[in-house]
Amino acid sequence: MVGWRELCTCQSSDLVCHILIKMDLNLKKEIAMAFKLNGFSLRKESCLFLMENFANYSADDRKNWINKIILHVQNQQLHQSIIEMSHIKLAIKESSNNGLEESETIFNVINAFQIPKFNYNIERKKFLRDEKNSLKVDLYPEARWRFQYLLDRYILILQRTARNKVFTPETLPGTKQEKGFSLRKVEHLLSCSSRINEVIVLGLLTQLTEGTYYLEDPTGAVALDLSLVRYQSGLFTEHCFVLAEGHYEDRILHVMGLVMPPAECRSISQVYYGNVNTFGGPSKTLLKNSENLSKIEKANEDAMILFLADVWLDDVKVLSRLKSLFSGYNGFPPAAIVFMGEFLSCPYGYEHGNQLKTAFKALADILSQYPQLLEACKFVFVPGSADPSSPNILPRPHLPEFITEDIRSKLGDRVIFTSNPCRIQYCTQEIVVLRHNLVTKMCRNSIHFPESGDIPDHLMKTLLGQCTLAPLSIGVQPVYWQHADALNLYPMPDLVVIADNFKPYTRSYQNCQFINPGSFPRTDFSFKVYMPASRTIEDSQIPNEDL
Template identity: 65%
Template sequence: MGDLQHIRAEVNNAFKLSGFIIRREATTFVAEQLAPLAYAERQKMIDKLTAHLLHQCLSQPVLEKQHLELAYKECQSSGLEESETVLNVIDAFSVPKLCYDSERKKFVKDINVNNSLYPEPKWKAQLLIDRYTVIWQRTIRNKLFAKELLPSMEDENKFQLRKIEVLLSSSSRLDDVIVLGLLTQLTEGKFYLEDPTGSVLLDMSQTRYHSGLFTESSFVLAEGYYDDKVLNVMGLVLPPSENRTTSLPYFGNLNTFGGKSKTLLKNSQSLLKIEAENEDGMLVFLSDVWFDNLKVMSKLKTLFLGYNDFPPIAIIFLGEFLSCPYGYEHSTQLKAALTNLGDILHPFTKLRESCKFIFVPGRGDPAAPNILPRPPIPSSITEEIRNKLGDSVIFTTNPCRVQYCTQEFVIIRQDLVTKMCRNSIHFPETGDIPDHLTKTLLSQCTLSPLSLGVQPMYWKHADALNLYPMPDLVVVADNFQPYTRSYQNCQVVNPGSFPHTEFSFKVYIPASRTVEDSQIPNEDT
């Protein structure tokens, strides 16, 4: 009994240190459960219990026996905590808004968010200021610009990043100038560089362009000399991007991605274990899936048949979902096509029970304007397929986010290659367009580094298009040929148009973080 007394004292002290008042019978219960364990195991369990109860946000610090019974049961089962979701689809309108606190040099969550779709005009400028702040703090600590602790040791490769007001206040010529700013045409045909402190006219007659796609409204590093109120640009380069590991200290354990959990699920050991054990788990991405096309539907049937015995984690269908615009009948046609899809899927019992079917709308799908992020397909159109297949179908926004265990995926249906190339101020002479696009998106921290005239956006929901901190996978479903690129430990993938690429699609395997090209074979061969 002396031993039990000793364990009770251990339990009492541990809970007191965590700020709890624990009832006598609760202490006895815990001591009795822990008695058979060795000292180290006992400490581990006590730590687990206190951590679990601290997460519960109890209304008062007094712990009754029933609290401990429940906590002990939950800690003992190797199950996940309530907030630890294995698969979670996060719509664009619930993505958390993060602000950079320049005093604490950390990101904090903005909790006073009134997410109106049509806010006051200041938010139009605010979305660019927020993007500038994110890119500025990331660039300033890059090894090219970071100031060494010992100035005497400063090497030749260090550059000084200046604000535009420094140039404007100078009456003499300044050489070796590097400025981070927004590339914009303030007057027709004349390019300016703009930051929150001012704007400067650019002379780009001698500019050498580095790799990437430079569009109006993208942030660039301009290198050159300032003379007579004009910045003569010798080199134009994208701001350096930053991999996930480097960004992490500036976010702490904050859930930057979205979803129910308050903390970042990237660090969850139990989810990591599930991810590693599910070696054959996969996510299937198909774009331009025309549910009104007989050939496409027949190929989908083959796909469902092939996956029925080994269901994937999810099949993600990206729009447009009809092969041509039907005018005022568009919604009716889509409703009928989705109902038909439900009928085709219904017999595949294993697939229905184990797999999620996620639908991300395209630009031509009903019934939303061409503004990002765009809402899901209206529930009046999807009602019948949802009734038939229940929770296994999810209609979400474009773009959307998917969290699977510890991995984060950002998915968008957008013809970005065409849009970016058409709006570039300089078309790259060498290199591969998907490489340039990948580098540009991750450098700009957004899925749409285009002016609001080219791609309108809900100002207060610009965070939905955010790519910082870097996700594990970005799916940009585009009409361009399929590709898979990897940059700074982030993979950027285009599954290509399903009907236009001989029915090919992409498969992602989270356990090994690999992307595979797949195709539905031709029956004729």
């Protein structure tokens, strides 16, 4: 491509040369400004390279290409804001790839210990990947992580809450400014000796002394008077973050209302991450934005993912119903069947591991009888709390390899043993799976049991408001401090599966669906079927063959 200097030397007219120089300066300004608005600055040779490549493009095409390149540059996770020529060439190469990229997987199961960690950058107002700690498996980290994971969750909830319309009211030109609320820090209250009315504070609900609740944030802790409080929707447990509204007097915050932090729809949250892959998996970019995978997803209207919990492989009735399930789906295989523990109906003591190994070997023999199902379906196994793997700490690693070696050697990559919780990516869909009796634990440790409403609704709003699957104190539900990000529900996924002994349910909030398939043997062998193309949930059941 001929540059503007060569064009200028080929013209005999000074006027034409002047026009070309002016056009060139406008193009340079357009390119530089686009990168500057995204926090980047271009090297001179990088800018000239883009000018030469896009000089003959129309204004709309040029704008689209520049935006594509900026997105790919953001995904390169640079350590500085200056863009070199190598960064630009790599971004153009990736932008030009119109086929299904190698990292664009149709189905992928993501282990909890493979989920990347992101930190919120206050200056840039966006999330940046923590390269030092991402994908680093360390179950016994430094002591600072005991508080760091709570601080990370506080910052995550704070930045989301601060931009909610309640605290940043929108006004139209020529209209009167609406009254907005402002978030206070605890240190602001502690520094005041007089009464403060209409206070709203975001903090951690905790008991620093027995019988007295405090609201704690990074700046301090203030005692709470909850005698006149009105609780809004949600299950308020110790160590959950809440918005406390009331007045401050005599070094006590007299709370009139406790509210869960407002949830945020995915379209808003994703802006603060860019196009980087926050969900996990091999892809550098977020597969939710993949046009190729979106086409495949819509084309496969009959694709299904089945969810079953408490699959007791030592129970004759369960095995009989599983045979019926495999036989029924053999002609029309689903994309995946997700089996969740516990995988044995009762503890066997020191023989528990051997019994489970024998049970998986028997399951492999059964599955071998259905070749069509084996060819097209993936079988995912998520351990329960009584399955042998580790102490009752989240996230739990996959089942030990000596237990699963027989079924893996027989069925190969058709079976996937993963952690609890885990994440499943199907085309552009993001699915979070947890096997945990969460309803009982949340209700038992709630400081106020809801007087009205539906428990699954309260649970769903609590988890989305807290941005985590385990908003409980570490004494009630231990977590691996450095891997608490594996429990995050931010940005919102498409589907959250919480396999609980509570009755089955299906709920939806802001385009995020929550389901509980219930206990397979305790609910007359019922399970849930998810249809990704239409994003619908179907309740299914295996009929009783004895009738």
